[in-house]
Amino acid sequence: MSGPPEPEEFDPGLARERTRLAWTRTAVAFAAVGAAVLKTRLVAGLIVLALAAVVWGLRHLFRDTFLGPGPGDDPDAGRHPERLLGITATVVAVAAVALVIAFLGHSPVTRP
Amino acid sequence: MPAEQRPQPAPASDAEPDARYTFANERTFLAWTRTALAFIVAGLGIVQLLPPFPGVPWGRHLLGVPLIVLGAVIAVVGYVQMIGNQRALRRREPLRRSSLPVILAASITALAVVTGVVLLLSATSRA
Numbered sequence: 001m002s003g004p005p006e007p008e009e010f011d012p013g014l015a016r017e018r019t020r021l022a023w024t025r026t027a028v029a030f031a032a033v034g035a036a037v038l039k040t041r042l043v044a045g046l047i048v049l050a051l052a053a054v055v056w057g058l059r060h061l062f063r064d065t066f067l068g069p070g071p072g073d074d075p076d077a078g079r080h081p082e083r084l085l086g087i088t089a090t091v092v093a094v095a096a097v098a099l100v101i102a103f104l105g106h107s108p109v110t111r112p
Numbered sequence: 113m114p115a116e117q118r119p120q121p122a123p124a125s126d127a128e129p130d131a132r133y134t135f136a137n138e139r140t141f142l143a144w145t146r147t148a149l150a151f152i153v154a155g156l157g158i159v160q161l162l163p164p165f166p167g168v169p170w171g172r173h174l175l176g177v178p179l180i181v182l183g184a185v186i187a188v189v190g191y192v193q194m195i196g197n198q199r200a201l202r203r204r205e206p207l208r209r210s211s212l213p214v215i216l217a218a219s220i221t222a223l224a225v226v227t228g229v230v231l232l233l234s235a236t237s238r239a
Contacts, residue, residue: 015135022142029149036156081198084141088191091148095184098152102159102176 026087027056033094037101044097051090129201137197144190144212148183155179167237171230175223182219186212 030052038045128134158176165171189212200207 015132019135019139019142022139026142026146026149029146033149033153033156036153036160040160081195084138084194085191087145088187091145091152091187092184094149095152095180095187098156098180098183099177101156102173102180 023058024056027052030055030090030094033098037094037097040101040105041097044101048094048097051094055087055090127202127204129204133201134198137194137201140197141190141194144193145187147216148185148187148190151179151183151186155183165230165234167234168230171234174230175227178219178223186215189215 031049034045034048034052036045037048155176155178158179159172162172168174193208193210193212197207199205
């Protein structure tokens with residue numbers, strides 16, 4: 001890259017803020033699925049909603065991206081993209097719950 | 113399609129990319145995650161909220177179950193892609209072309225065709 005360094009190369013504040021917003025949108029997406037599951041499976045729906053709250057909390061727990069260190073951090077810190085595997089595993093688990101609901105229908109608790 | 117790199121320790125040129133690229137990679141992963149969740153909620157909605165198609169009693173499952181499965185697939189492929197992208201960023205290598213747009217286009221087209229067939233069958237059924 002040529003030219004003088006831009007301020008954002010040292011402090012990607014805008015990128016960090018956009019990433020936090022992306023995490024918030026992702027938490028909302030989890031909550032939408034939780035609400036849909038809640039319609040037929042009370043316990044599973046509450047669990048998914050709780051997971052949405054965890055995803056939302058994650059954006060506060062971690063200063064910077066999961067994928068790399070932030071300014072001032074230990075250079076080896078944060079090089080753990082595999083930590084995001086938990087998010088993917090959660091989505092796959094939610095898909096499994098959705099399949100169970102699709103094939104088994106309403107649970108006795110919520111049956112009208 | 114570039115050849116697979118043989119396994120080796122991180123090369124000397126392995127370096128932390130500009131944080132903005134890392135953040136962009138993370139946002140891309142989250143965007144695909146949200147797409148996966150949208151597929152899942154769509155599949156669940158079709159099975160749970162739609163009335164049965166007359167003449168095609170398994171119609172809702174035919175549409176909804178693949179959507180849910182596709183949601184899981186998109187989530188996994190999005191994660192694998194994110195890991196590969198981060199590795200390429202660190203090594204200053206070109207990023208691989210994403211396979212997800214093709215997967216999305218093909219699956220949505222196929223589901224649209226199946227939906228059309230189900231609708232035609234139920235419209236012409238004598239149930």
